[in-house]
Amino acid sequence: MTSAAERAERNQxxxxxxxxxxxxxxxxxAARAAIERAYPDDRRRLGPVFRDLAFLFTVFAIxxxxxxxxxxxxxxxxxxxxxxxxxxxxxxxxxxxxxxxxRLADAGIESATAWAGAVFLAGAIAYLVGEVLRxxxxxxxxxxxxxxxxxxxxxxxxxGSTVGAALATYGLGLLxxxxxxxxxxxxxxxxxLVPLAxxxxxxxxxxxxxxxxxxAVLALALIGLYVALHIGSWDxxxxxxxxxxxxxxxxxxxxxxxxxxxxxxxxxxxxxxxAHAIVTRRRLLLAIGLALGVASLITLRFYVHIAPLWxxxxxxxxxxxxxxxxxxxxxxxxxxxxRGGWTARSLAGDTxxxxxxxxxxxxxxxxPSANAPEAPRFEGGSGRSGGGGASADF
Amino acid sequence: MPDADAALLSRIARSDLVxxxxxxxxxxxxxxxxxxxxxxxxxxxxxxxxxxxTIAIAIGCAAAVCFAWVARHAPRFAWGETPxxxxxxxxxxxxxxxxxxxxxxxxxxxxTPLGANWxxxxxxxxxxxxxxxxxxxxxxxxxxxxxxxxxxxxxxTSLVETSLWRFAHAPGALRANAIGCGLLFLLIxxxxxxxxxxxxxxxxxxxxxxxxxxxxxxSGMGTTSAEELLFTLAVLAAGTGLTIYAAAARRFALxxxxxxxxxxxxxxxxxxxxxxxxxxxxxYTVTSLGVLASLFLAHRKxxxxx
Numbered sequence: 001m002t003s004a005a006e007r008a009e010r011n012q013x014x015x016x017x018x019x020x021x022x023x024x025x026x027x028x029x030a031a032r033a034a035i036e037r038a039y040p041d042d043r044r045r046l047g048p049v050f051r052d053l054a055f056l057f058t059v060f061a062i063x064x065x066x067x068x069x070x071x072x073x074x075x076x077x078x079x080x081x082x083x084x085x086x087x088x089x090x091x092x093x094x095x096x097x098x099x100x101x102x103r104l105a106d107a108g109i110e111s112a113t114a115w116a117g118a119v120f121l122a123g124a125i126a127y128l129v130g131e132v133l134r135x136x137x138x139x140x141x142x143x144x145x146x147x148x149x150x151x152x153x154x155x156x157x158x159x160g161s162t163v164g165a166a167l168a169t170y171g172l173g174l175l176x177x178x179x180x181x182x183x184x185x186x187x188x189x190x191x192x193l194v195p196l197a198x199x200x201x202x203x204x205x206x207x208x209x210x211x212x213x214x215x216a217v218l219a220l221a222l223i224g225l226y227v228a229l230h231i232g233s234w235d236x237x238x239x240x241x242x243x244x245x246x247x248x249x250x251x252x253x254x255x256x257x258x259x260x261x262x263x264x265x266x267x268x269x270x271x272x273x274x275a276h277a278i279v280t281r282r283r284l285l286l287a288i289g290l291a292l293g294v295a296s297l298i299t300l301r302f303y304v305h306i307a308p309l310w311x312x313x314x315x316x317x318x319x320x321x322x323x324x325x326x327x328x329x330x331x332x333x334x335x336x337x338x339r340g341g342w343t344a345r346s347l348a349g350d351t352x353x354x355x356x357x358x359x360x361x362x363x364x365x366x367x368p369s370a371n372a373p374e375a376p377r378f379e380g381g382s383g384r385s386g387g388g389g390a391s392a393d394f
Numbered sequence: 395m396p397d398a399d400a401a402l403l404s405r406i407a408r409s410d411l412v413x414x415x416x417x418x419x420x421x422x423x424x425x426x427x428x429x430x431x432x433x434x435x436x437x438x439x440x441x442x443x444x445x446x447x448t449i450a451i452a453i454g455c456a457a458a459v460c461f462a463w464v465a466r467h468a469p470r471f472a473w474g475e476t477p478x479x480x481x482x483x484x485x486x487x488x489x490x491x492x493x494x495x496x497x498x499x500x501x502x503x504x505x506t507p508l509g510a511n512w513x514x515x516x517x518x519x520x521x522x523x524x525x526x527x528x529x530x531x532x533x534x535x536x537x538x539x540x541x542x543x544x545x546x547x548x549x550x551t552s553l554v555e556t557s558l559w560r561f562a563h564a565p566g567a568l569r570a571n572a573i574g575c576g577l578l579f580l581l582i583x584x585x586x587x588x589x590x591x592x593x594x595x596x597x598x599x600x601x602x603x604x605x606x607x608x609x610x611x612x613s614g615m616g617t618t619s620a621e622e623l624l625f626t627l628a629v630l631a632a633g634t635g636l637t638i639y640a641a642a643a644r645r646f647a648l649x650x651x652x653x654x655x656x657x658x659x660x661x662x663x664x665x666x667x668x669x670x671x672x673x674x675x676x677x678y679t680v681t682s683l684g685v686l687a688s689l690f691l692a693h694r695k696x697x698x699x700x
Contacts, residue, residue, distance in 0.1 A: 016700075017407075026403055046698065047693070047697075047699055047700060048646075049646035049647055049698060050693045050698050052650070053650055053654075053685075054690075057685045057686050058686060060678060060682040061683050061686065064675050064676075067675040072672060281410075283412060286417060290417070309432075310432045310433075310436040312432070313428050313429065314428075314429055314432035314436070316428050316429075317425045317427070317428030317430070317431075317432060318429055319425075320421050321486075324418045324421040324425065325422075328418050331414065341410055342411075342412055342413075343411060343413055343414070343415075344413070344414055344418055344481060345413060345415060346413060346415040347406055347415070348415075348416075358423060358484075359534050359537040361423075362488065362534045362537060363537050363602075366492055367538065367541040367545055368495075368499070368545050369545065
């Protein structure tokens with residue numbers, strides 16, 4: 001990324017923060033305008049709706065153009081792969097031009113060309129490896145996985161793509177599955193990545209998009225660590241059994257750990273994460289800890305039949321509500337309405353998007369089954385009737 | 395900037411002060427959904443063991459407790475947007491509404507007071523939810539009231555894919571119902587905005603209305619019959635009209651919905667010409683590039699905020 005693009009991104013982050021403060025009422029309009037003047041924007045940006053449409057139609061145009069060329073030229077398999085390689089490289093060059101000379105940022109087009117470039121390059125390499133060069137497994141699959149990992153990592157490093165960073169981390173996990181000692185390598189890789197990504201996600205030296213990329217890597221590394229140390233994955237030997245045919249025999253792990261160790265780690269990892277997040281006030285770790293905690297509770301329900309499912313759901317729901325109410329009250333009663341640097345107050349002014357998501361979820365999850373016009377008659381006990389989420393298949 | 399505000403901003407920037415507001419809201423919402431899911435299973439699996447009356451009374455009592463809590467914390471009524479003091483207000487209200495609706499459905503299923511007219515309980519639920527939503531200023535409950543009304547008319551607004559599938563296998567009455575519901579929702583939204591009666595609910599009604607209308611019309615599109623051509627032209631007209639209105643009103647999400655609908659209709663008309671694969675690929679390349687150019691031109695005029 002060029003220094004001008006980096007400066008533009010930092011300025012954008014400041015302007016975003018100023019808008020947030022304005023919505024919260026912490027600054028007035030004059031202060032916001034002054035901040036915008038002090039941190040000007042030299043990029044061409046689109047708003048969120050136009051950006052999404054531009055992304056969609058750029059991808060559409062690229063794929064259609066490639067299909068058109070294929071239909072007209074009717075190339076051989078090798079020539080098609082080489083054409084895809086050329087197109088991928090051209091798209092990446094175009095991304096450079098769009099972000100550099102044309103100064104596009106958050107416009108949808110440049111993200112689409114970067115993404116499509118990576119996908120065409122990865123697809124072409126996979127085709128060349130498998131069908132043209134005929135490199136057999138396991139080397140072929142490893143080569144394809146490695147190339148995809150590198151390509152996605154490049155989109156993250158060069159253009160600050162958070163999704164690229166997440167896919168590269170995911171690709172690393174998949175690549176390690178293609179080698180022996182998967183569980184061990186997952187644990188080691190996660191333990192190496194977590195501190196690095198944590199530092200990166202908070203480093204002021206990195207631009208915001210790279211910090212977000214580090215946060216994505218951190219989240220996936222923690223999830224990977226949890227999976228590698230999860231009792232269910234150990235019992236099922238999901239990392240030892242392998243997912244591909246060439247792995248079946250040789251992947252047995254030398255780890256001879258007692259089953260109790262995995263029980264303990266399944267319970268302790270979420271708790272340790274939560275405790276660390278609360279003490280160090282890290283919301284990302286809090287969210288991951290909560291998600292993994294839910295996963296551990298579901299695991300517990302899977303192994304230990306505590307009560308019928310409806311009792312578990314009702315108790316979990318009531319417990320969650322009571323916990324949230326209790327926490328809110330506890331934080332509110334603290335001095336200055338906060339405790340240990342945490343507050344229940346909203347520090348972000350705009351919750352409109354969150355409320356729209358809540359409404360959408362309510363419509364999807366809690367709306368009763370539609371009454372089909374041709375429904376002949378009521379059938380008692382069928383459970384098809386229901387109001388406000390009351391139907392049996394709700 | 396006052397020193398106190400500057401100090402607060404500085405604490406937020408350094409992460410010395412962190413808000414758990416979103417996490418608490420998510421926990422409350424997840425709690426409501428888990429609890430109501432559990433109640434759904436209870437209704438389905440435990441009728442014989444616990445007895446329908448016991449279950450009806452238990453759920454009714456739980457709903458009453460929720461409404462009592464809501465009554466204690468409800469803000470004063472106003473036709474405008476009313477700020478709620480308590481973080482949990484919306485969620486306890488939603489829980490009460492969902493439990494009451496589940497109870498009503500259970501009573502209807504077990505004791506059949508409406509007999510063959512059982513679908514009418516959906517209308518009753520919808521008509522009860524709407525004033526509660528207005529009184530308590532809850533957009534979530536308002537959207538549920540609209541989607542439950544649509545469900546009464548046989549229109550599932552919950553899943554578009556399901557809707558499309560249902561349209562493909564259901565009589566034209568279903569499509570007419572969807573268009574009717576959509577028009578009604580648009581009217582409700584219009585009068586709310588014009589009359590300044592909970593005007594901030596208007597987007598909920600408008601978006602649901604347009605989606606119902608356009609999905610119903612698109613489901614009738616095809617490449618063979620004259621009736622399918624009529625539907626295609628109707629989608630083109632509705633999509634274009636919505637795009638023009640949304641651009642004038644600077645309502646960008648509506649603009650996207652109308653724009654996509656118009657594009658789908660245009661492509662539908664093109665496919666009626668039975669083009670070859672090469673022409674299809676060329677069509678999508680050229681039109682996508684044309685759309686991109688027009689999007690940038692439109693954005694220069696409209697300037698959608700970041």
